[in-house]
Amino acid sequence: MNYWTAASGIVDAFVQDEGTSIPLELTIRTLQAVLPTGPLRVVDLGGGDAALAVRLAAAGHEVVAQDIDPHMIALGEQRLATSPSTIRDRVRLICADGATMAADQAGVADLACCHSVLMYEDDPAPLVRTAVALCKPGGLISVIAINPAAAAMRAGLAGRWVEARIALETGDDTHGPYAASRNHARATIKALLVDAGADIVEWSGIGIFTDHHAGPIVADDPEQVLRSEWLAGRQDPYRQVARCYHLIARKS
Numbered sequence: 187m188n189y190w191t192a193a194s195g196i197v198d199a200f201v202q203d204e205g206t207s208i209p210l211e212l213t214i215r216t217l218q219a220v221l222p223t224g225p226l227r228v229v230d231l232g233g234g235d236a237a238l239a240v241r242l243a244a245a246g247h248e249v250v251a252q253d254i255d256p257h258m259i260a261l262g263e264q265r266l267a268t269s270p271s272t273i274r275d276r277v278r279l280i281c282a283d284g285a286t287m288a289a290d291q292a293g294v295a296d297l298a299c300c301h302s303v304l305m306y307e308d309d310p311a312p313l314v315r316t317a318v319a320l321c322k323p324g325g326l327i328s329v330i331a332i333n334p335a336a337a338a339m340r341a342g343l344a345g346r347w348v349e350a351r352i353a354l355e356t357g358d359d360t361h362g363p364y365a366a367s368r369n370h371a372r373a374t375i376k377a378l379l380v381d382a383g384a385d386i387v388e389w390s391g392i393g394i395f396t397d398h399h400a401g402p403i404v405a406d407d408p409e410q411v412l413r414s415e416w417l418a419g420r421q422d423p424y425r426q427v428a429r430c431y432h433l434i435a436r437k438s
């Protein structure tokens with residue numbers, strides 16, 4: 187079962203939630219720090235509305251963004267339509283299940299991303315295996331997923347106490363106002379990456395101080411917010427309670 191395609195209204199919820207760009211900015215900073223000089227060939231599995239694809243294309247990379255949901259592909263097309271042709275020409279959108287991508291593109295990518303997608307699958311293995319298979323030897327795999335070890339943090343910091351208590355008692359946060367999902371432990375995804383032939387290069391946390399904010403974050407200098415999140419995401423114990431973990435692995 188795919189929890190994204192099964193959830194009604196999830197596209198609208200995702201687009202509204204996208205108001206904050208903090209996770210995207212942190213993701214891009216992490217990638218910039220580990221990527222070799224481009225231009226690179228990138229595949230983004232579950233690329234959604236192509237927000238990351240457009241940013242990577244703006245940096246000169248060639249991006250294939252693939253998504254299972256035709257509504258998200260349509261949003262990606264809208265984003266591309268308003269982008270300069272230099273960016274448009276470097277992005278290709280494909281509507282298909284990510285796990286089917288390896289058949290015709292195996293071993294070509296310098297970077298395969300799978301960001302905030304694994305939680306919609308009961309079994310994350312096919313997508314993780316695909317991400318590794320898409321990369322050439324030495325290529326990087328970037329996986330972002332919800333951190334089940336911090337299940338109560340978002341509700342607790344937002345003051346939704348019933349939800350926080352249930353998350354602490356049951357270990358999952360599926361009782362909140364969000365679509366059903368399966369939050370796979372970092373150790374599980376790490377083991378899948380290693381089994382598929384990739385070594386972990388680094389891991390960081392995304393969304394420590396700001397994840398629970400529903401609206402805009404007021405700050406005199408937004409860079410201080412990003413820098414605080416970035417630094418906390420690389421230190422224990424902060425990264426342990428981040429909303430998401432970000433794993434970077436290298437295909438051996």
Ligand SMILES: C[S@@+](CC[C@H](N)C(=O)[O-])C[C@H]1O[C@@H](n2cnc3c(N)ncnc32)[C@H](O)[C@@H]1O
Binds near residue numbers: 258
């Ligand atoms: C929460 S959005 C994340 C989008 C984007 N990666 C980001 O980080 O902003 C999840 C996306 O994964 C897509 N998705 C879910 N399961 C998928 C699968 N098996 N193959 C491809 N895309 C999938 C959904 O259609 C949706 O666009």
